[in-house]
Amino acid sequence: MTDTPLWSPDPARADASRMAAFRGWLATERGVEVADYQELWEWSTRELEAFWGALAEFLGVRFHADYERVLGSTAMPGAEWFPGSTLNYAEHALSVGRDDDVAVIFEREDGLSTTRTYAELRAEVASVRAALVEVGVQRGDRVVALAPNMPRTLVAFLAAASLGATWSSCSPDFGVRAVADRFTQIEPVVLFAVDGYVYNGREFDVRPTIAALQSEIPSLRATVLIDYLTDATAPDTIPWSEFQREGELAFDPVPFDHPLWVLYSSGTTGLPKGIVQGHGGIVVEHLKMLALHSDFGPGDRFFWFTTTGWMMWNYLVSALLVGATAVMYDGSPAHPDMGALWRLAAQHKVTYFGTSAPYIQSCLKAHLTPARDHDLSSLRALGSTGAPLSEEGFQWIADEIGSDVQICSVSGGTDLCTAFVGSAPDVPVWRGELSCRTLGAAVESWSPEGKPLVDEVGELVITKPMPSMPLYLWADEDGSKMRESYFEPYPGVWRHGDWIRITPRGSAVIYGRSDSTLNRGGVRMGTSEFYRVVEAFDEVADSLVIDTSADREGELVCFLVLADGVALEEVEPALRKALRSALSPRHVPDRFVVIAEVPRTLNGKKCEVPVKKILAGVPPEQAVSRDALANPAALEAFLPS
Template identity: 55%
Template sequence: MTLKPQPPILWSPDEERKERANLTAFTRWVREHRGVDAPDYEALWRWSVTDLEGFWSAIWEYYRVRAATPYTTVLASDAMPGAVWFPGATLNYAEHIFRDRDPSAVAIRHASELRPLTEWTWGELRTRTAAIAAALRSLGVGPGDRVVAYLPNIAEATAAFLACAAIGATWSSCSPDFGVRSVLDRFAQIEPKVLLAVDGYRYGGKDFDRRDVLKALRDGMPSLQHTVVLPYLGCGPVADTLSWAEFEAAGEGAELEFTPLPFDHPLWVLYSSGTTGLPKAIVHGHGGILLEQLKNLHLHLDAHADDRVFWFTTTGWMMWNFLVSVLLTDASIVLYDGSPAYPDLGVLWDLAERAGITIFGTSAGYLANCRKAGIHPTGGRNLSALHAIGSTGSPLSPDEFAWCYQEFGSDLWLFSTSGGTDICSCLVGGVPTLPVYQGEIQARSLGMAVASWDSAGNELVGEVGELVVTRPAPSMPLYFWGDKDGSRLRDSYFSMYPGVWRHGDWIEITDRGTAIIYGRSDSTINRGGVRMGTSEIYRSVLALEEVIDALVVDVPQSDGSSRIELFVVLRENTVLDDDLVRRIKQGIREDCSPRHVPDGIQAIPAVPRTLSGKVLEVPVKRILMGEPPERVVSRDSLANPEALDYFVHQSRDA
């Protein structure tokens, strides 16, 4: 194996930063109370994935998890799938959100295209949550009933979720930009009793009335008994529904009570991207999410009482659940509902200044767009409070790493993460006591037995392989809703390596313990035994200023060969001439390999993406192979469904 050169270190925590880190205090505690001597992060990680019972019980004890009844053992079964965690314990996720809170302290700062920046104190959040919980109970909602939300990322959505958690109802949400079919594909599976919704929303300066959508949703979910509508856009009343004001008034003055629930009682249902078939309805439990997020948000995000944590997300992406869970720490959270590019790409940086954001979370795509658009976040803004930027959603390229340090300086902690909806957390991500290498994720997350494997199940170091998780973790799915025999769950994660979780990403674990994600393994391009993640090709292509977006697929041909087809979105007033084609191919040849130079390059109007921003590589590939588009993708699950038309027409013309 040829050793690759070590990338430059862009940031290293100073001694003061290390000493302040929650991780440092936890490491000392496990040494003093558990006899675990971990001289460095790698040693602590090794302990966390070999002694699962010791590690997760330490998280339980260190963060003073409250249980109405105690657990009998930490891990009754370590089978995957089917691990049984903390049997006997009864607890409530929401109780841990609200314990020991100063009613006058700020819990949430929120803004949108419709609302100015506003604050909710812990006292107001508790009052509003208690009213919603009492109102839900008055509608007959109890433990195990499903409440679905067609709500934007606003404070009311947070209160509604916490109310559901408090009474033991199971929560599920979609953002109001989801179309009817996409929402029904998700919500109808779980047969909800109550729908919480808005009448409309504003995005990119445009108003969208959703009252007709609400009617279609109600018609498509016969299990619904009640619909509650928040007049967010002010479109007018919706017939046969409860107004939000009436709804909360029904529980006005109620005390917030928490129902003790089994450790594996369903907390929420999340969904896969829904690009093929019905989305997987992924069920997570109160206890598993509580422990995972206590660990992740304290030890990896390193949230403190003086932090104001923001992540750009909608209620249809697991990062919303992640952001709300930050309230398990002493930090406050910042919400935003609206376009990240309206009136321009500086809008979120403006919010960071106004809200005093200290930890700014976003997507790799947003950072890349800012770089290419020539945005200077600190130009004319006071962002002195901002000390950390987090990135997720897709691999963060070395160019974006370099851009962030050029713009913010050497004191910035930039951490890239990767995990997903499946675990509602990170498999690899930030560590506040480790250096940041350009283009790399800092480390494997505590309690996540992540490895890179070849097709035969051999562990790889310094080479690209399948991302696997070899031991169970508490926030792995309890089950998929409706998957009575568990076959869909097994097929999704355990079909390639029985008993071992295969995540579906290509990953490299370096000899320094850092990680590099190379894209989805089901869309990786294999040429002559050399496998290339699509992110590597994108990194090369998007380095050209003329190219602002791209999609690459490897399309099998009837003769047994395949063609690499690259589709590019060009900057305005740019044409795909012979010179640009030559430079694209030359870049891929030099940056990736000669084997992976595209057979064809075409300019397209836009790259089709899901509502959460993921590129539709596999569905486009299947369409170009001749499969009917309605069988491979739900147009309602797309942020820009018209972008798919180019590929549909090309397939028909072939």
């Protein structure tokens, strides 16, 4: 563990941050004196009611009916936050920015672009809200979208939320079965859908998917067709332009725990879990993350490369909660070349650029030099999530984006729609480490016996409730699915399913999924450590490591996607030597196998556990749902011959 930070906060900037203002406010208004971030985190997780109540007041949460207390029941699952209060997410999103401030900037890979001021966004939301009322949408009804990361998707979401309807979305590149598996569960009454989309220089027609969904979802009262590619029509749909109505912008107050949206698990081994989160929990959590941890406000421009099928879309649009600008992009990050997103950042003066760790790794391997090639002087922070960011990835950002750019490697999940390990404006960044546990997140590393660990790898657990934890899982009437998913083997404690190490200074390192751990001769290691070594080779485009051991000795197999023109015999000796040196002799694979591509979920995550099950003899149809994969043909390499 190095003691030299890769990035350190500028004292003047840290003192001017909202995090510093919150600490000052706590001292003045609450008599809470904390010397630094670590003390503030300790207080926030020790005094939950005091922290979340203070946060709501400091950040100006707009309650219509006041709460009886901050936290009723503290049980997990089942914690009761701000009982008695009412509010509305959409009101928070549309009440901060000034009329002429830019709310949304949109770019498509083929050059289509548009912007919305806050005044324009409010007017459009009002007209779609009025149309939803006209077709009978009421509080609690579900409204869904098969649409990309674009302004009209945002408009539809905010209009639904303003009424207390519950939102859900899928990216239009999802297959029919993947979308139906998600939407049919929740019985939506309105579907918004685009006629097609563009990706990697090609156009795709979505209308056959729309027709299939209409036949599979009998609860639909209306399907609204968004003219995204052409002026094409589709049977039994209402064009977007004809759907809007004259109406006043209004917000229906709903209880703090009223369902705001339904997100979904990956669904690799069955129907995706419908994860229900509430208006209030998302408002206070996203305000905390964006206002305090990211230090956002009016004038900031927030970009994250995402689709509407990933929780980062929900997180991105919450930039509106603090009056910032959401920068949306739809298309391939590598079209026409790997510089596409960096040109976007330069063109629109993005202040916070968010992406995935694999994208950073791809830029590193392509030897990109974004700061030399583009004007990134507006950029002050770069966020990374979706997988552990390697030490080399950290160093590439410092070298090629800028040493003054804060590296915000964060980890959390769809389950809470937030990061609970991440960064703060007053905490340094160390190479390969997530800077801190976020405020109010009682994250610990635990042994299998439930013993807290310091500077040792263990299960990532959250020992106290957070407001954005799921209200419930869809159709989980007795709560058994919720308990099985998150509260085993530690009853009353959230087990997230990742390996984590908390350092003595309070930073953290994530090692990948705990259910795909490499257990060689009793020595456990996360897969991210393995990938860091293997994928550092230019000859390796991608990899997947599988340990077939259970309670017995088995094989360690490394599947490789090699760069064009590379043969296995050219790189295997060097890989074995590097793994032996960097990890241990036990972690040198028994076999290297060349494959065409690594199977990934619709959100781009490696399918380690399903492949492990297939190699252990589980029938493929039981091990994985092909409809949950972005590239189901990639499974063929692992099936019995």
